[in-house]
Amino acid sequence: MCTEEPRPAALPAAEEALRTLRTGLWHWDTAAGVVTVDAEAARLLGWPPVATTVNENRVRARFHPVDWNEIDGIVRLAVTEDSLAEARLRIMDERGRVVRTVRSRSKPVFHPETGSYELFGVLQEIGEQPPGAAARSAVTGDWRRSREAFLLDAGRALAEARSTAEVLRVAARLSMPGFTPDGLAVFGVTGDHLTVIGHHGHAPGAEGPFAAMPLDTDYPAAQVVRTGRAVYLSSPGDYRRTYPTAWRLAEPFARQSWAFLPLVVAGRTIGAWMAAFSYEVTFTPDERSVLTTVARMLGQALSRAGAAENERELTDGLQRSMLPTLGPAVPGVQLAARYVPTGGGLQVGGDWYDVIALPSGRLALVIGDVQGHDVRAAGLMGQLRVALRAYAAEGHRPDAVLSRAGRFLSGLTDAVPYGATGPAPPGDTAETRFATCLYVEADPRTGELEIARAGHPEPAVRMVDGTVLQHSTAGGLPLGVDPDADYPTTRMVLEPGETLLLCTDGLIETGGHDWDTGWARIRATLEEYAGDSLEELADGLVQAVHGPSSYYTTGPLADRREDDIALLLLRCEHPEPTTPTRRTHLMVAQAEPQRIAAGRQQLRELLHDWADREQVDSAVLMVSEMVTNVLVHTDGDAVLAAEVTGEPGRRSLRVEVTDTSDDLPHRREPGELASSGRGLVLMELLADTWGVEPRGEGKTIWFELSEGPAKPEGADAS
Incomplete structure (x- = not known):
């Protein structure tokens, strides 16, 4: 006799089962802006237990504002990871009091054509959190504030990182609120292989097995790069089951949880970031949200750092190719040079220097500055430097070299660089560029310049x-x-032991200085230098503007440089004379009477430490009269030469003014209203000795002063 087996009781309908479990259903269409809830969901939201469709603003009014603001981020994260969107939400009554806490779980569907979401989910009331979990609960305001502060600090630190190494150091120091990894690794992609860019929390060399792993390897980071989706492994068991082959590599590190996240830039996965924990982490939606945000910032920072490093490598190569070396040592000559690029942007601009060995055995020193700090300025600088070298090598004199270089640059900047038939790209025109330049031809044997x-x-x-x-x-x-x-x-002689400084205006005016204060700073540095090395002097000049070299090239001042700096130092190394001598030389042409003021200033600088300041005033007055007489009473130019010899306190000054006229001056007695005729009278009154010497062509008027003791301030001149 067959006995009938008992049949199981019929399963209840879905709606009845959900009611039994006190779980509500809801549907949210963001495009239409409406939410549909069943009777249980309506009850949990504080409404009558009747199925209804309401505007999303009515639903929003029932949630705590802090929780509502989290929903968008949670939904976006779920779409990115193709997972469920889960959140804990506080429900408030009409008076703003929290009456219950619910858990929402939903599956978001993204509609790319409209940019909207559609969510189907459940609501279920939950009890109070245990004390240990409250600190990391999604509804704890303190945790949220800590997370927001952490993300702000992390974003600021990563944005300020200038290199890949600095980005990795920042990532290693990140202390996430409530769950801080103790092992980090950043993976990049080279071809079809995974590479280790950097790691933290592991022994040196630990990256060996992962250094060149094919992308089709069954390893979490490789999968993340292939798919662009994060992988979370909450326990060693999860790791072992999901990636049995890779587990043998991960097991020796004794970690308990792992998160592998994609590094995405402009929609492209450029690598993966691993965060490993020595304790088990459940990876709640809030925790995944923090990790995803950090990974996004980390990817952007690595991308910026890589681009900056590539740009620095490019500009360093461009700079090395455009700036010359000083070449082999030249007997009897000491040289030093520096180039410091402007801060920000390309680390190369329009400033340059050059040293050219001439066929005559002389040496040409060139320093210049092409207008601008962009690629076009750098390109014009390179072409102009080559042109100047070619003209100098042909044996042209300094004036001819600059004349030819000027015509060459005019031809370059007047040409339309993109052809006559098509317009230049936006923001780039064929505007005229100019360049300043100083060309010095030096004879190492005599010091003649x-x-x-x-x-x-x-x-x-x-x-x-x-x-x-x-x-x-x-x-x-x-x-x-x-x-x-x-x-x-202009001709001059560089005496043995004297140093010639050529520089661009960046050395003078950087740091907010104008022309006068900038030159005062440079003059003080030159006067205070007591060594013999031109290399040390060159460093001292740059440091006077920027501080120590390791600081001004990479530190905070690197972005404060207003202009490129180029400088060139030359010294003739003949035996020093036994008697200290100072000399200066100046030509004042008929067409340039304004250079008389330059002559007065040059004489004052020559006598800067002369004991008797009244003698300095007298010398300046006599020079002004002598040069003016040449320009007024002759048709030629005036050549001023001044020389100081002797030991301080017992020195002699000799000043000569030479012209090409054979007419000798005569002393006259000028009337009270006369505008001329006082030159020789002044010299007789003020000079210790003076005279007129005829030359083969022209004459020289001279005077001498012997240094007297310093006079007290306010002493009677009589």
């Missing part, structure tokens, strides 16, 4: 005793302004 200047700062000379003169030189327009411009030549 021939100088031609195109709108560039004048050279400075540091004498053996530390006196510094900014040497007045004739000049013309910057190169590229007028292709027919002339560049007169």
Whole structure:
């Protein structure tokens, strides 16, 4: 006899089962802005237990504002990870009091054509959190505030990181609120292989097995790179079951939980970030949200750092290719040079220097500055430097070299770089660029210098005793302004032991200085230097502007540099004379009477430490009269030469003014209203000795002063 087996009781309908479990259903259409709830969900939200469809604003009014603001981020994270969106939400009554806490679990569906979401989910009331879990609960305001503060600090630190190594150091120091990993690794992609960019919390060399892993390997980081989706492993068992092959590599590190997240930049996965924990982590939605946000910031920071490093490598190579070395040592000559690029952007601009060995056995020193700090300025600088080298090698004199270079640059900047038939790309035009330049031809055997200047700062000379003169030189327009411009030549002699300084205006005006205060700073540095090495002097000049070199090239001041800096130092190393001597030389042309003021200033600088300041005033007055007489009473130019010899306190000054006229001056007795005729009278009154010497062509008027003791302040001149 067969006995009938008992049949199981029929399963209740889904709606009845949910009611039994006190679980409500809801549907949210963000495109329409409406929420549909069943009777149980309506009850949990504090409404009558009747199925209804309401505007989403009515639902929003029932949730705690802090919790509602979290929903969008949770939904986006679930869409990214193709997972459920889970959140704990506080329900409030009409008076704003929290009456219950519910758990919401939903499956979001994203509609890319409208950018909207559609969510189907459940609501279920939950009890109070245990004390240990409350600190990390999604509804705990303190945890949220800690997380927001952490993300702000992390974002700021990663945004300020300038290199890949610095980004990794910042990532290693991140202390996440409530769950801090003790092992980190950042993976990159090279071809079809996974590479280890950096790691923290592991022994040196631990990255070996992971260093060149194929992307099709069954390893979590490789899968993350392939799919662009995060992998969370809450326990060693999860790891072992999901990745049995890779577990043999991970087991020796004795970690308990792992999170592998994609590093995404502009929609492209560029690598993966691993965060490993020595304790088990459940990876709640809040924790996953923090990790995802950090991974997004980390990817952006690594991308910026990589781009910056590539740019630095490019500009360093460009700089090395465009800036010359000083070449082999030249007997009897000591040279030093520096180039410091401007801060920000490309680390190369329009400043340059060059040292050229000439066929005549002389040496050409060139320093210049092309307008601008962009790629076009760097390109023009490179072409102009090559052109100047070619003209110098042909044996042209300094004035001819600059004249040809000016025509060359005018031809380059006037040309339309993109062809006559098509417009230039936006933001790039064929605007005219100019360049300043100082060209010096030096004879190492005699110290004789021939100088031609195109709108560039004048050279400075540091004498053996530390006196510094900014040497007045004739000049013309910057190169590229007028292709027919002339560049007169100035001759001077660099005495044994004296140092010639050529620099661009960045050395003078950087740091908020104007021309006068900038030169005062440079002069003080030159005067205070007591060593013999030009390399040390070059470093001292740059440090006077920026501080120590390791600081101004990489530290906070790196972005405060307003202009490129180039400087070139030259010293003739003949035996020093037994008697200290200072000399200066200046030509005042008929067409340049304004250079008389430069002569007065140059004489004051030559006598900067002369004991009797009234003698200095007298010498300046006599020089002004002598040079003015040449310009007024002759048709030629005046050549001023001044020399100081002897030991301090017992020195002699000799000043000569030479012209090409054979007419000798005569002493006259000027009337009270006469505008001339006082020159020789002044010399007789003020000079210790004076005289007129005829030359083969022209004459020289001279005077001498012997240094007297310093007079007390306010002493009677009589």
